[in-house]
Amino acid sequence: MKTKKEHAAIPQDLESLISALSEGxxxxxxxxxxxxxFTPTILEKYASWSDTCYTRNCIVDTEKYELILICWCAGQATPIHDHDGEECWVKVISGAFKETIYKADDIGILQFERMGISNVNEVTYMKDFMGFHTLENISGEKCMSLHLYAKPIRKCRVFDVESETFADKQLGYDTRA
Incomplete structure (x- = not known):
């Protein structure tokens, strides 16, 4: 007997993915x-680029989930951050990323936990109990990643390297669909 998951069709386009996320x-x-x-061409109408910082391009924002295309120029990286208690999946659409994970020790000092490399079609997952993380485009060229948050995150805690403290950061979008 097949499970419901095995019967579900794999989304072949963005509209099918949005429908599956909304109904599932x-x-x-x-x-x-x-x-x-997904190939980059499926998502290119949502892409925007900046030479100064990666861009957060909202595809869907509901109370249930948030789907964002992040566009990265070579070498761009996030600060070390959490996800305000929400789950986060990152699908590499093009390029390669380094993810570095940190944990806070008993007195709140960040300690390196592990590092991994993700390539096209690979997925990383993060939730706050796992620690804090940073993502960096290591591909040497522009690349894209698709981020799914369940539920949407409106703020996160960002680590300031100079002061070695966290600060709340309100999140927004560079573009909205």
Whole structure:
């Protein structure tokens, strides 16, 4: 007997993914993000680029989830941050990323935990109990990643390297669909 997950069609385009996310439960998000195989051309109408910082391009923002295309120029990276208690899946659409994860020790000092490299069609997952992380485009060229947050995050805590403290940061979008 096949499970409901095995019967579900793998989304072949963005509209199918949005429909599956909207109709499905949070428990299906991991399967969907791993199953999709999108080319950059599927997402290029949502892409915007900046030489100074990666861009956050909102595709869908509901109370249930948020789907964002992040566009990165070579070498761009996020600060070390959390996700305000929400789950985050990152699907590499083009390029390669280094993810570095940190944990706070008993007195709140950040300690390196581990580092990994993600390539096209690979997915990373993060939730606050796992620590804090930073993502960096290491591909040497422009690249894209698709981020799914369940539920949307409106703010996060960002680590300031100079003061070695965290500060709340309100999140916004560079573009909205």
């Amino acid at each position: 439960e949070r428990t299906t998000y991991n399967h969907l993000m791993h199953a999709i195989k």
